[in-house]
Amino acid sequence: GESVGLHLPTLSVQEGDNSIINCAYSNSASDYFIWYKQESGKGPQFIIDIRSNMDKRQGQRVTVLLNKTVKHLSLQIAATQPGDSAVYFCAENVKDSSYKLIFGSGTRLLVRP
Amino acid sequence: ETGVTQTPRHLVMGMTNKKSLKCEQHLGHNAMYWYKQSAKKPLELMFVYSLEERVENNSVPSRFSPECPNSSHLFLHLHTLQPEDSALYLCASSQDTSRNEQFFGPGTRLTVL
Numbered sequence: 444g445e446s447v448g449l450h451l452p453t454l455s456v457q458e459g460d461n462s463i464i465n466c467a468y469s470n471s472a473s474d475y476f477i478w479y480k481q482e483s484g485k486g487p488q489f490i491i492d493i494r495s496n497m498d499k500r501q502g503q504r505v506t507v508l509l510n511k512t513v514k515h516l517s518l519q520i521a522a523t524q525p526g527d528s529a530v531y532f533c534a535e536n537v538k539d540s541s542y543k544l545i546f547g548s549g550t551r552l553l554v555r556p
Numbered sequence: 557e558t559g560v561t562q563t564p565r566h567l568v569m570g571m572t573n574k575k576s577l578k579c580e581q582h583l584g585h586n587a588m589y590w591y592k593q594s595a596k597k598p599l600e601l602m603f604v605y606s607l608e609e610r611v612e613n614n615s616v617p618s619r620f621s622p623e624c625p626n627s628s629h630l631f632l633h634l635h636t637l638q639p640e641d642s643a644l645y646l647c648a649s650s651q652d653t654s655r656n657e658q659f660f661g662p663g664t665r666l667t668v669l
Binding site (some may be wrong): 468477479484486487488489490532534539541542543544545546547548549 | 595653
């Protein structure tokens with residue numbers, strides 16, 4: 444079945460270091476992927492997206508890498524800051540009766556001062 | 557926050573109560589969604605509306621009843637819920653139901669006693 448999973452439930456990094464959050468997806472037909480950030484008490488917030496015709500996309504301090512061969516997605520955060528502490532979700536867009544996002548279980552990022 | 561608002565933010569109800577959750581989006585989007593977020597589970601899609609028509613019902617029990625009177629408003633009517641229905645209920649909207657970023661509201665934290 445369709446599933447999106449995360450390798451690490453919790454990631455602890457030192458402030459200023461780079462963070463890498465990984466995600467595996469199972470549907471090879473998925474053609475659009477999103478990373479969301481969810482802070483405590485808030486809804487998920489869009490960070491960055493990537494379409495399957497790309498293998499890398501950069502935003503401000505964030506980079507998403509897509510490896511379709513092994514169905515792997517990663518989010519890289521440069522110079523991690525305390526405000527980056529949150530739960531990060533990857534999501535893949537799948538086509539069923541309509542398009543829908545399938546979310547991974549999330550990785551908690553903790554930034555140590 | 558993101559142009560999607562939800563009320564109430566917190567709700568405590570008994571199993572025999574009837575209550576409704578409200579979502580409003582100010583983004584001019586045509587698609588709206590209800591998700592359930594429980595501890596230790598990925599975000600679960602419940603319902604999808606496109607142009608006020610329900611296009612997805614993800615095997616949700618009938619004690620949850622959605623209503624979409626127009627493209628800006630979405631309700632979730634709750635009746636005879638169970639304690640395991642306690643969760644964060646998130647509303648989202650997107651331009652349409654194809655490959656689009658979904659914008660989330662802050663959620664309603666529901667506790668069923």
